Amino acid sequence: MAAGVMALGMAVLVWGAAAFDAALGGARGGRGVAGAPFREGARLVVQQRRRTDRADVLLTRAGVVVLPLAALLAAVVLPVGGAPVLDMGAGVVWFNAMEVCVWGALWLVGWGVNAVWPLVGGYRFLAQGMAYELPHMFVLITAGVGAGSLRFADVVAAQRGLWFVVWMPVAFVVYLVSAVAMAFWGPMGQPVGRDVCGGVPGELGGPDRLVFLAGRYALLVVAAAGAVPLFLGGAAGPVLPGWGWGLLKTVAVLAVLVVVRHRVPVVRMDRFVQFSWVVLIPLTLLQLLVVAMAVLP
Amino acid sequence: MSGAFWGLAVVAVAGGVAVFVVDSMARATFALLVSLLAVGGTLLLIDLEYLGVLVVLMMVMEMLVMAIFMIMYMMNPAGLMPMKMVHNRRGAAAIAGTVFVLLAAGALLAAPPSRRGRPPADPTHALGLSLMGPKMLVMMVVGVSILATMISAVLLATHRGRYDR
Numbered sequence: 442m443a444a445g446v447m448a449l450g451m452a453v454l455v456w457g458a459a460a461f462d463a464a465l466g467g468a469r470g471g472r473g474v475a476g477a478p479f480r481e482g483a484r485l486v487v488q489q490r491r492r493t494d495r496a497d498v499l500l501t502r503a504g505v506v507v508l509p510l511a512a513l514l515a516a517v518v519l520p521v522g523g524a525p526v527l528d529m530g531a532g533v534v535w536f537n538a539m540e541v542c543v544w545g546a547l548w549l550v551g552w553g554v555n556a557v558w559p560l561v562g563g564y565r566f567l568a569q570g571m572a573y574e575l576p577h578m579f580v581l582i583t584a585g586v587g588a589g590s591l592r593f594a595d596v597v598a599a600q601r602g603l604w605f606v607v608w609m610p611v612a613f614v615v616y617l618v619s620a621v622a623m624a625f626w627g628p629m630g631q632p633v634g635r636d637v638c639g640g641v642p643g644e645l646g647g648p649d650r651l652v653f654l655a656g657r658y659a660l661l662v663v664a665a666a667g668a669v670p671l672f673l674g675g676a677a678g679p680v681l682p683g684w685g686w687g688l689l690k691t692v693a694v695l696a697v698l699v700v701v702r703h704r705v706p707v708v709r710m711d712r713f714v715q716f717s718w719v720v721l722i723p724l725t726l727l728q729l730l731v732v733a734m735a736v737l738p
Numbered sequence: 739m740s741g742a743f744w745g746l747a748v749v750a751v752a753g754g755v756a757v758f759v760v761d762s763m764a765r766a767t768f769a770l771l772v773s774l775l776a777v778g779g780t781l782l783l784i785d786l787e788y789l790g791v792l793v794v795l796m797m798v799m800e801m802l803v804m805a806i807f808m809i810m811y812m813m814n815p816a817g818l819m820p821m822k823m824v825h826n827r828r829g830a831a832a833i834a835g836t837v838f839v840l841l842a843a844g845a846l847l848a849a850p851p852s853r854r855g856r857p858p859a860d861p862t863h864a865l866g867l868s869l870m871g872p873k874m875l876v877m878m879v880v881g882v883s884i885l886a887t888m889i890s891a892v893l894l895a896t897h898r899g900r901y902d903r
Contacts, residue, residue, distance in 0.1 A: 500764060530862060531788040538795035544802045545771070552764050567802055574799070591788070591862065718892065 443526045447516055450688070454662040455655060458695055465703045482651055491646030497553040504549025505649050507542055508656030512663045515539035520593050521666050521691055522684030523676050532593040533585050536667060537578060540623055543660060544570045547625070547632060547641050550653065554644040562640025565710055566632035569622055572714040573629070577619035579725035583612045584671045587732050597675030606672040608735070611728040613672045615721055620664030620698065622713075624657060627702030631710050665695035743783055750776035763812050764805065771801040788862040 459478035472480075518525050518532035529535050544567060551563020585591050587609065588599035596605075606613045622629040625641075633640040642653045669675060669690045676683035753773025757766045774797040781790030858864035869877050 497762065497764065500768065503768070529787065529791075530860070531791045534788060534791045534795060538791050538798065541795055541798045545768070545798055548802055548805065549764075549768070564806070567806060570799075570802070714892075718889065 443524070444517070446522075447526050448513065450522070451513070451516060451659060451662055454666075454691065454695060455658040457692070458658050458661055458699055461696065461699050462702065465699065482655075485647055485651035485654075488647040488650075490649060491644055493554050493556050493644050496555045496644075499553075500549045501553030501645075501649070504546045504551075504553060505645070505652050505656075507546040507549070508653055509659050510656075511539045511542035511546065512656060512659035514542075515663045516666065518593055519663070519666050520597055520670050520675055520687075522687035525593060528594060529592065531591045533581050533591045533596070533671075536593075537581055540577075540660075540664075541570075541574070543623060546656075550645065551632075551641045556644045558637040558639065558643045559641050561637045562632040562634070562643070565634075565637075566625060566641065568710050568714060569625070569629060569632060572710070572717040573619040573622035576615050576717055576721040576725045577623070579722070579729055580612045580616045580619065581671070583609055583725065583729045583732050586729065587736060589736065593670045593675075597670045597677070600674045601677065604672065604674040609672065609728060609732060611724055612732075613668070615725050615728075616668055616672065617694075617698070618721070620661075620668070621701060623664055624660040624698075626657070626661055626698065628705040628708045629713070630702075630707055634707060661698055662691070662695060665698055666691045668694045739783060743780060746776040746779045746783070749773070750780075763808050767801055767805045767808060771797060774801070785857070786861050788865065 456478050459481075460474050463477035464474040515536050517527045518529050518535050520528075525532070547566040548563040551559040551561075551566070584596055584605055587605055588596040590596065590599075599605075621627055625632045631637075631640070633642060637643070642650055645653055666687075669687055673690045673694075676687040678686035678689075681689070750773045753769045753771075753776065756769035757773070760766050760769060775794055778790050778793035778797065781793060
């Protein structure tokens with residue numbers, strides 16, 4: 442039951458993000474943006490699969506499937522609208538572990554299709570992963586330290602008086618940066634960049650491409666939803682029911698992430714690695730120090 | 739529970755065997771990853787939630803970083819020609835067989851120790867207290883040296899000068 446509601450909510454948010462993205466990107470033909478994701482989906486479903494010479498089909502398919510699967514599995518521990526599907530003691534670590542599976546997914550697709558540009562994209566994402574993952578981990582740990590627990594429900598409960606975003610602003614901003622990087626989205630979209638002919642999914646066609654793109658939007662949704670229990674007080678709020686607030690906050694974060702894609706240029710990965718290691722890691726460690734000193738008994 | 743354990747055990751061993759059977763370095767890497775994920779799953783079965791999930795998290799990252807190096811250093815990086823994961827076949831078989839016999843004999847012949855103490859209510863908490871209590875100095879030194887090593891390795895690996903920005 443709860444799992445069904447979660448999957449439905451994710452599907453709706455994936456559609457919403459894709460439609461909003463299409464609207465900002467200037468949907469062509471004067472037709473409604475609400476139907477744009479469905480038209481694209483229908484086009485891909487009936488399209489032929491693309492075949493490349495001596496592709497490793499097993500690895501490619503595994504990578505394509507892991508992408509949406511990782512997003513779903515990451516979402517099961519998030520208490521966005523009240524109780525999570527799976528109330529796990531080490532939920533924050535589980536969330537992170539499922540996100541990291543994206544590394545495998547992208548590299549597998551990039552390698553498996555046996556073509557140059559997807560391979561370049563796959564390696565680009567690994568470099569990106571090395572850059573964003575450490576600050577991302579420190580940020581998740583910061584929220585955990587603030588709550589004194591790795592259980593998402595406890596993290597939400599610890600924000601009853603004050604949202605973490607208020608006294609951990611650095612952690613929140615870095616979380617958003619790493620969320621964008623994790624979904625190889627907008628400014629962090631080099632693994633699927635135009636300069637490498639579409640990068641990782643460049644040789645995917647038909648249903649493969651549909652699952653890949655849907656998985657990418659699902660990742661974006663999960664990253665946005667993760668910010669709600671971690672920093673924005675979870676499902677708490679006046680008047681509206683819990684799920685209403687959870688949905689509202691998720692949509693707000695998601696909208697920011699989608700807008701960022703259309704407002705911020707793509708960042709070169711070697712520059713981001715440097716920025717991440719020289720600026721973001723020390724910043725997040727300082728934030729962690731401040732939080733740790735504040736919660737020490 | 740027992741069924742889940744045996745399922746994971748079979749996957750872990752099958753993944754390990756596959757590493758030496760497949761003829762592509764990418765497949766070998768991911769076969770090893772599948773094997774290690776099954777090991778992480780067995781830790782989840784005995785309620786070591788944190789350790790189990792940590793094994794999953796770390797092994798995915800490690801295998802992906804390892805994939806880069808394994809493919810970089812292998813004889814045909816494109817992976818298009820069939821290759822063998824085994825060198826020195828006879829010697830390897832002898833060493834592996836001896837080690838297997840020794841380990842299996844130890845597992846079958848040695849008397850299992852009787853249980854001391856009881857599992858803690860919150861294993862994650864107990865692990866944290868143990869790491870940051872009596873073992874704190876070691877953990878701190880190891881943690882800082884690993885971070886320092888990583889940063890210096892990145893520094894040494896980058897060849898860009900100060901004018902290329």
